[in-house]
Amino acid sequence: MIKTDEPRLENKAAATPAGGDVNALFAEFMSAFEEFKSTNDARLAEIEKRGGADALFEDKLDRLNALLDGQKAALDKAAVDRARPALEGGRAHGGDEYKDAFSAYIKRGEEKALSVGSNPDGGYLVPAETETEISRLLTEVSPMRAICGVRQVSSSVYKKPITVSGPQVGWVGETGARAQTTSQTIDELSFPTMELYAMPAATQNFLDDAAVDVGRWIAEEVNAAFAEQETGAFVAGDGVNKPTGFLDATIVAEDSWSWDNLGYVATGVDGGFPGGVDPVDASDVLIDLVYALKAGYRQNATWLMNRATQAAVRKLKDADGNYLWQPAAQANGRASLMGFPLVEAEDMPDIGSDTTPIAFGDFRRGYLIVDRQGVNVLRDPYSAKPYVLFYTTKRVGGGIADYDAIKLLKFGAS
Incomplete structure (x- = not known):
């Protein structure tokens, strides 16, 4: 029987003050x-x-x-x-006229000073500092942005040529005939950007407070909403008015892999790890998944799974009795699995029949996030009186950039 004098288990996530020890x-x-x-x-x-x-x-x-x-x-x-850097009470830096104008627009709706970045819809580009802050906060809270490639573009669609196969080569003797070789195969990947929006609200009294840094407030209000929607799309988006997630790709067994598909390794058991309760048997399929990835991708590879799957993986051991999952070596580090960093994404599926809840790969090469430059804010003091709404939009896209850089673990018989 399990001991009854176990220590009390307390979840301190909610009770821990910001900036705690x-x-x-x-x-x-x-x-x-x-x-x-x-x-x-x-x-x-x-x-x-x-x-x-x-x-x-x-x-x-x-x-x-x-x-x-x-x-x-x-x-x-x-x-x-x-x-996070300390706030400076909303004091604008001297000479930053556009930042002052943007603050006036957010606080009081004064548009006459805004000539830079204006558009026909009455919205205005946020200052570059705020846009950078939004991107930084998104990286901190979005697991996909933290590990994937990110590219800023100025057009609505980013097109990337990629070599699927190189030119044919061969050995030849000094006087041997040189047959004509086939040329390389080039494919073009297209990454359209889609509009993502958030609409935080504030009272006029709050905006009139001289201590409010409106740029920081806008960034912090929208970053959580943006990050949640983005992560879901980057993982499983269907490409309809949103980015295309990597799990939306056609999957094939690794032995049959070809371009335009993601390869998977099957556990051999429908909806579970092999070996039942034996953690060593279960670890074998993870080893197979690691070595399904080519060495050039493997050196920068990352595990991706949700919290429930990670809870199951924590119980696994290798043949020597060592736990495969290890906590971070330092407070701000990441947990690791078999020596590779592990990142949580709650939008990954749970373990189930024929699901693919574990991904492993070099996501920086395998998945590309495309940000169109500029974040727009439209002030609306009329629709929800006494609140002022701020219709904030940005354009973002995403898709697989290299189908050979990401592999999946399928919980199925084959």
Whole structure:
């Protein structure tokens, strides 16, 4: 039976103040992981001895998984808060007339000073500092932006030529005949940008507050909304009024891989890992997935999965009894799986019949995010009185840039 004198498990994600002691949080996280390992080891020992484990083990592991996830979220938030520059009370830098004009437009709707970036719809480009801040915040909260390639463009569609196969070559003797070789095959990838919007609201009293940095306020209000919508599209978007996600591609068994498809490795079990409760058998398919990726991509590869899948992966061991999942070595680092960094994306599917909840690859080469320069803001003080709405839009696209750089683990028989 599982011990009843276990330490109390507390999820401190919600209780941790912004900018808390990151080192203390990290120490708590590592302590929870050690407790997780000892509980899982006891569960496996009981399975080996009796052929099954007490349900209390599973219950405690679920709670420890939730605790680890909560503490990691608290760590990430504290690290981001500590890294943010101090606000300067909304004081504009001297000589930045456009920033002053933008602030006047946001606060009072004064348009006469805005001549740069105006458009026929009455909206205005946000200052470059705010646009950069929005992009920075998006990178911090969007797992896909943190690992994928990002390109800024000035047109609505970005086209990228790519060599699918190189020219034919061969060895030849000094006086041997040289037959004409076939030329390389070039494909063109197209990345159209789609409009993404958010509409934060504020009271006029809030905007009139001299301490409000309107650029920072706009950035922080829209970044979470943008990041949530973007991540879902980059993972599984269908390309209709949104970017095309990498999971929208046709998938084929790795042995039959060809361009325009993503290759997968099957677990051999419908909806589960092989080997049942044996964590060593389950780890074999992860090794197969790692080596399905070519060495040139593998050196910069990353795992991508959601929180529930990561909870299952935490229990896996190698043949020597070492856990494949390891926590970050430092407070602001990433967890790793088999030595490769692991990134959480809640839009990845759960483990189920014939699903592909685990992706592994060099996403910086495999998936391209395209941002059209400029973020527009349209002030609307009429539609939701007494609130002032700010219709904020940006154009973004995305799609697979290299079909050979990302591999999937399919939880199916074949």
